[in-house]
Amino acid sequence: MSKVRIPFTFLCMLLLVQTLHARNQEPDAHADLLRLIRSEKFDFILPQAMRDNKIDMWIHMKSGEDPLNFELGENPGIFIFTDRGEDRIERALLDGRGDRKLYDIFSTGSDLPRFVVERDPERIAVNYSKVHSGFNTISPTDYTTLVQALGDKYARRMVPADYLIADFLAGRVMSEISLFGRLSMISAEIIEREFDKIVPGVTTLRDVSGNVFVRDPDGNENNNNDYVIQRGDLIGILHGANMMDFSEHNGGIGYVLREGETDLPPEVKKIWKHALITREIFRKNIKAGFTGGENLEILIRKIEEAGYVYIDKDQYDKNVYPEKTQIHIDFHALGRLISQADAPRISPTGWGRDLTIPLYHTFALEYMIHMPVPEWGRGKHLYICLHDGVILTERGIEFPYPPCQGIRIIR
């Protein structure tokens, strides 16, 4: 009997594992997809980013861990991109190994001085930064070597590549957008499964995967700690999915019914209504071509015209109109880990506030709602955080996958 039972059980387990794996499999970093994304970014994003930043040549000295591993590959080398006035940017790789289909020229590092002189660039962007460390990736030794190789004339033309790199990373091609949508769907499924795990009075925030948080009516937050989830809690979960360095994360909201409740209580329904009203305001008013800071100013005006109070910190402000709902905004970029901080950002914080929001920008529509509940007492309020991935097109904000549809009920 056991001769039959053991293989049968094994087969069942195998089938089960395969079935679960197939449903939630993250897209593989297939070589053809990586090559396509790199090629499309070189064709579509690079010329625009270089011309917007008035750069004739970009020299990226890559030696170790680098924020451009996804775009340039993991191998070291001297990557040189030159705008020679045509439709495309010339791509050269010195002292490195790369895809022969993606680069026009392969050569040795000793060719660098001649290579630069032949092209005679006016502005040479190099991967260092005076104001921001995220893209300050050239090593001191490489910097010195480069200055010597270029000679005085061309070394004087060197400028930081930080804004150029930020624009290059922030630009999205359609193959990235398709990947972004797929990853978003996967993370949304994962969030649903994490909510399934919750048993009121038993499950702690630490038991749930992702960034899991609950705030009390005074705004005190428990986050991924041993707090035991209670009835009446509004829980936020943020969770991601990624393919190599290309990543996405989004959010879900759940409410744990109190004893006797069969549906969301009125105040929770009301805060969700605010979420939809503000989502629509954001959807209609974010535009490409403005900086993150300029977009923020427009949104602040629009939400205040709609009767809300804008707050520049994610904390309930007890000093403003006690009957008004307060909104905090942090629309950071999505798609690349590095570009979440170092990319165009519609937010009161961050270096990316000054960067222009490009067409097809992928970012998180992340906003926090603090709604006063006067019957609970002065300053007491409800809190939710919305976090959906979106893309900005010529038509405005589009959702590449179903955004959060409501507050999930946990019984």
Place this chain on the structure above:
Amino acid sequence: MNKGWTLLLFFCLLFLIQELYAQTQYRELMWGIEDVYYSMFDDDNPYASVDMLNHIRRERFDLILPRVMRERKIDMWIHVIRPWSWGGTDPLRFEFGSKSGVFIFTDRDEHRIERVVFEGEVEDPGAYDIVRGESKFINLENYEIMDYKSENPEKVLESELDLRFLDLGEFIAKRNPQRIAVNYYEELALPEGSETFTMALTDGISYTDYNQLVKALGSKYAKRMVSAEYLIMDYLSRRVMGEVVLYGASGALRTNPGKLDKVVPGVTTLRDIGGGSVIDRDGNRRTGNHVIRRGDLINGRGGRRAYVLLKGETGLPPHIKKFWEDVEIVREILRRNIKAGPTAGETCDLLSRKLEEAGFVYIDRDEYDKSADPEKTQVHLDMHAEGKGLLAPRISPMGPKHHWDMKIQLFHTFAVEYMVHMPVPQWNKGNNFRGRQLYVLIHDGAVVTGRGMEIPYPAGSNEIQIIQ
């Protein structure tokens, strides 16, 4: 120990059944409209979930519907799908999430179109502002009709056919539309308003329903009826970002066919690699159970292409190298010249001119033209829309006229389908062309953005693999 195994087995089976059941629920949830899936919405695309399909429908109502209605100067669009058409072929079934009903879209607001299901049931009621549901009188054998007649003797209807359109006249009068588009034909030919092969036409309304609608509208509003044919074509041919995501996902699943690494010259047959064809070293095309030999250029299924080196060769022979270079030059010409804005016909004219300027011969049929310059490679184009069954707009000499007249829209998803015929002089002794040529059909996918033609998933036909 026995108990442990039994329990383990029980739980494994339980979870497995649950998982499999969850997957089959997908079709159940898409009740009645599963047979409208095509391409990006195929149910073997794991990303085409019910939530995603419902989301796409809503995005289309938000982003596409107001534009196409205003462009066509339509105030109200009434689309009638017969209630007894289960298994029918109306092309809007997926768009509305229903197989039967009276759907009314009214331009009443600056930002959005009012969406009403006047009569019928829908998959996703949340996509609509008003869902009256299926008429309770639809089954004339139920008691409601008896009760209605006895309670409303003054409203006794001439015919029980009228019941589906009860109160419609009042509903329309309240909105007072100037131009009412209805799903019938006035100008387009049948193929112009059709979807691929099996899908229905844009004049889905039946003769009976048309008459009932005219009666319900009354002469004032019936006179304002116009054909919805162009509106429907416009609506179906545009895409939202969710569709681009699904299009990219389904393309990525279809491509990546793998390498032809296991081919052993003289042993492996075409059937062993899943079919396809070869052009042998003498230019003969071979199919069926052909044994793959050295010098064969393999056109395998799924875009897999390979060349089997002859003894002494270390790379592609010059004629095949030139052929593939031509294929890539053609792709680059397409890529640089396809933009949003011009019509498909204008784009086809532009491409044929660019191809000729680059030294190719453009041919309007996928057949080698023996009368053309024998030195030149010939190219045929058929870049039809892709993703939802509709072939329009179509950058091609083929297809009906309206499909050429339609403009290439933002996020148009289409097949990069072109055929290349290259003569090989050494195969045709003494200038006696014997029909031998190198030929390939390329069929990849693309999206038109504000930047031009972009590739959303890896092409299946990027290179020729070399088999030693």
